[in-house]
Amino acid sequence: MEGRCMKCxxxxxxxxxxxxxxxxxxxMAKGKCETCGTTVCRICSKVNAxxxxxxxxxxxxx
Ligand SMILES: [Zn+2]
Numbered sequence: 838m839e840g841r842c843m844k845c846x847x848x849x850x851x852x853x854x855x856x857x858x859x860x861x862x863x864x865m866a867k868g869k870c871e872t873c874g875t876t877v878c879r880i881c882s883k884v885n886a887x888x889x890x891x892x893x894x895x896x897x898x899x
Contacts, residue, residue, distance in 0.1 A: 838894045840879035842870040851877050855898035
């Protein structure tokens with residue numbers, strides 16, 4: 838899974854990804870930039886969130 842790292846200012850692979858749910862019922866993946874370790878977030882659709890969990894790309898955290 839990739840997210841935009843604010844520090845690297847580009848798309849980076851995320852590690853240690855937790856799939857969380859926002860207050861509004863959306864899904865958000867939170868992980869760490871593989872390169873610099875900064876927290877990287879990515880908004881996901883329900884389908885993408887469930888797929889990421891099923892594939893083992895993210896850990897269910899909601
Ligand atoms: Zn980074």
